[in-house]
Amino acid sequence: MTSIFSKIVAGEIPCHQVAESEDFLAFLDIQPVQTGHTLVIPKKEIDYLFDLEDADLAALMMFAKKVAGALIKAVPCNRIGVTVIGLEVPHAHVHLIPINSLHDMDFTRPKKNMSQDELEKLAVHIRSYLEVKGGIIRN
Numbered sequence: 001m002t003s004i005f006s007k008i009v010a011g012e013i014p015c016h017q018v019a020e021s022e023d024f025l026a027f028l029d030i031q032p033v034q035t036g037h038t039l040v041i042p043k044k045e046i047d048y049l050f051d052l053e054d055a056d057l058a059a060l061m062m063f064a065k066k067v068a069g070a071l072i073k074a075v076p077c078n079r080i081g082v083t084v085i086g087l088e089v090p091h092a093h094v095h096l097i098p099i100n101s102l103h104d105m106d107f108t109r110p111k112k113n114m115s116q117d118e119l120e121k122l123a124v125h126i127r128s129y130l131e132v133k134g135g136i137i138r139n
Helices: 004-009 054-074 116-127
Strands: 017-020 024-028 038-042 079-083 094-099
Touching: 004 024, 004 038, 017 054, 017 116, 024 054, 024 116, 038 054, 054 079, 054 094, 054 116
Parallel strands: none
Antiparallel strands: 017 024, 024 038, 038 094, 079 094
8 A cells, every 4th residue: 555655765755855865855743842843764665674684774764874973963953863653654664853851752732833934944954964976865
C-alpha cells in the first residue's frame, strides 16, 4: 500500500526537504510538535522500522545522525530528541525533535502552527548546515 511518505518520495506530494541520499529522505513535519521537527524515512516502502534489514536500519540511523547534527545547529535547543512511534503513517520513520525538556516531545500537546513560507525558510536554514552536493548528503 502506498503511503503519504511514498508519495512524497515519488514527488507526487511536496515537502520541505532537509536532506536526501540515494536511500533516505528527511523533511520537516507539517504539524510539528516543536519548531524543526523533522521526519527521516527510508525511500523503500517498509511499514515497520524494525522490519528493515539490519544494514538498512543502521544506515537510516547514520543518515538521521547527520540530519540531527545540522538540526541542533539550526534550531536552538539542548538536544535532538529521537522517537519512533510508527502508528500514524504505515511507512517506517524516525522523528527528530529539537528539545529543551521532556515535555517538548509530548505529541498530545497542540502542534506548532507554521506557515509554508516559515517551513521552507527553516528547511533552507537547516540544509545550510549540511554538506550537500547536488541535493545529496555527502560524508
